[in-house]
Amino acid sequence: MTTDAPALLRRLRRYAFTVPWNLLLLTAGSLMVAFAIKCVAAPHGLLAGGVSGLALLGFYVMPALDTGAWYFLLNVPIMALGWFLVSRRFVLYSLYGMAATSVFIERLTYVLPVSDPWLAVIACGVALGAGIGVALRSMGSTGGADILAVAVRERLGMPIGRFEFLFNVCVFALGFATLKLEAVLYSVAMNFLAGWVTDACLNMFSERRMALVITTRPDALVQAVLHRLGRGATILPARGGWSGEDRPVVLIMLNNLEMKRLEELVYEIDPGAFLIMGSGFNVTGQGFSGRKEY
Known part of the structure; x- marks a missing residue:
């Protein structure tokens, strides 16, 4: 039996827009993001960008609340805003991604056993960037700054990358007031690597x-x-x-x-x-x- 390659590719492209495929991408992406935050960033005092960075800052200042709880609470008003400013489909998918990320952060207990901070930077940057990239290949996201960026682009025409850069500048400014300078500089390097890996994941099959x-x-x-x-x-x-x-x-x-x-x-x-x-x-x-x- 011969396989019609063009027909097979057409079926695969149609499947890429189905609910099961989008949920699979969001689940995989959420797991990688949660691993980066809970198993690498938090134990080594690193600061991620976006809302996950704010969640880590909240955990460092008030450790009574776990990072997952902070992530969930910070995302609630953002989801409400996205419901009215972006499409409901995008928000519903992102709501699943946000909930999955929060649950994974709560459930994961593993700590990456490395003492060299540069190894932690590399591991966290690769895992975080891959998770965000995989999630963004779906019709949603893992929540947070991505929703705000899409909303601002739809209303004001500001590019997503520019908004997220400005948002992260604010996060790291807060980090300078809360964390040691060395930890913030390691975090900047980690987020630079995460951004590169995210772009690689988004362009890999495109x-x-x-x-x-x-x-x-x-x-x-x-x-x-x-x-x-x-x-x-x-x-x-x-x-x-x-x-x-x-x-x-x-x-x-x-x-x-x-x-x-x-x-x-x-x-x-x-x-x-x-x-x-x-x-x-x-x-x-x-x-x-x-x-x-x-």
């Missing part, structure tokens, strides 16, 4: 390649791409700068796994073709990622 092929057989190449690669192609009119001759250019969008197959197709059809590959494109539309609406 990065696409753009191929430009200058060929004397554009029609044959387009047919091969359509039927053998399962991708679309666009023929662009072009003219050689040196020769002045008309020479069509074929534009193709594809993912990383299809690059080698395209290269083989191109030089099988036209050994004299000129192939250009570009990376780092985020493509939204038929055959690729759907538009994410909150």
Whole structure:
């Protein structure tokens, strides 16, 4: 039995918008965020960004309340605000993510057994960044500053990254007044790493390649791409700068796994073709990622 790869990919993309898949992503992301906060950050005196950072500050100042309780209490007014300013679907998913994170923080008792603060910084940054990145690939979040950032973007047009940067500046300013300078500086490094890992998680399966092929057989190449690669192609009119001759250019969008197959197709059809590959494109539309609406 042969597998129709394009049809399988279409089914997987449709499944990415289903409730079970979103809940799975939120659960996994919440567990990683909770591990970073409860098992690494809190025992080593580190400060996370966002509402989780405020929860850690609350725990350091008033340890009678666990970090999970602080996280839950701080998120309640934010969820209420998001209910009216953002979509209810986004808030409901985020409510689940916030509740799951709070429960995991309460239940986890493991403490990462490292004494070197830089090892704690690396472990916390990777776990926190991966958790946030996995959660944000769903239709919700783990709560906190993400909801405020989306609300501010919808109302004021401020980019999410800029708002979260300003929010974290306020959190670390409070940290300077509460914690030792050394702990705050370690925390800045940890959050920088967490941001890098978050971006890596968000772009891991979204990065696409753009191929430009200058060929004397554009029609044959387009047919091969359509039927053998399962991708679309666009023929662009072009003219050689040196020769002045008309020479069509074929534009193709594809993912990383299809690059080698395209290269083989191109030089099988036209050994004299000129192939250009570009990376780092985020493509939204038929055959690729759907538009994410909150």
